[in-house]
Amino acid sequence: MSDLIKPSLGIMNLQQTARKFQLSRVAPSEDLAFFIRHYWIIRWDLRGQEPYTQHVIPNPCVNLVVEPDRTAIYGPGKEKYGHYLEGHGCVFGVKFKPGGFYPFFKRPVSDMQAGPLSVQNVFDTDPLRLEADMFAQTDERQMVELIERMIRPKLPEQDAQVSFINEIIDYINEQPDITKVDSLCEHFHVNKRTLQRLFDHYVGVTPKWVIKLARIQNAAEMTDVSVRPNWSKLSMDLGYHDQSHFIKDFKSIIGQTPDEYARQAQ
Known part of the structure; x- marks a missing residue:
């Protein structure tokens, strides 16, 4: 697994909003790198401050997002979207390369415009259990190792x-x-x-x-x-x-x- 990737692309006004949250990106292990671009982790602590909405420019990638009560697999968006941040928390994401999710899904990715997919349907993992396990980790590399253990049993052939x-x-x-x-x-x-x-x-x-x-x-x-x-x-x-x-x-x-x-x- 390679080192942290410098965060930048896609986050709107990153320089002005860097004090609101911390963003890390971690490269996948070699055996998963054909399908996955990187993992991303957002942490914030706004206790005593006003809630904040961070806007992100869309991209042609599928993202698996682990977030309390909202864990799902999301298809590419077509306009900017906002993530509402309040209190303190963490979100973990898997950004697949363009086209990299299709070999797992085996259906047109355009079908995902109708709504997100459950991780249960693709990776046979209960989302609530995944959330509990993910946010019990104290280290980002442990979080990455956890998600990679979930993905590997479903790893398809390279396309x-x-x-x-x-x-x-x-x-x-x-x-x-x-x-x-x-x-x-x-x-x-x-x-x-x-x-x-x-x-x-x-x-x-x-x-x-x-x-x-x-x-x-x-x-x-x-x-x-x-x-x-x-x-x-x-x-x-x-x-x-x-x-x-x-x-x-x-x-x-x-x-x-x-x-x-x-x-x-x-």
Whole structure:
């Protein structure tokens, strides 16, 4: 098992909210790394303070979340979501790689848009027992070892399509000028309908949405570190030829216009 991964991606306004909670990310053991991106642990102590809602940008990953009375497996979201923090507590999560949960599930991940899955249905584990065991641990590595003991008996064979999907998504993230699914099809020599069907089954969202998400997340992160963002230049840098289209996409995922988000971040 490798060392802690530096937390950053996906947490909105992380620098401004770091005093509200602590976030750790831990890499999986080698035998699970084909399917799992990392484990994440959030701890907070707001006793004597006002409750706080932390917003997170969506991502094309399935997450298994262990939380008192809310333990479940959640499919990819399509807009930002908030986690309400009050008092003190801890949440443990397993973030699967894009496509990495499908070999466990063996059904289209898009079906998860209807609602979360019980860990009982996939890993034969009672969620209340898992919660009790997880939060009895005092060390993050013990928490990771516990969840890995639960996952290993259900470990499927490695699926080459998972690697292919992650190659595509890495390419999207590394190439900000990619704006159309047709460009992906041309680069990876794959039929458009085949690619869409692959993403429906393995990822649960469309490749078009993943492209849009990558660009908007990039914009949000650049906004976090820029005192006065130049929206026209930023939208062009991200491949938008129409600033109004950029603003519309930004609001559809972040829930605010770029100007509103920048004012809040500052």
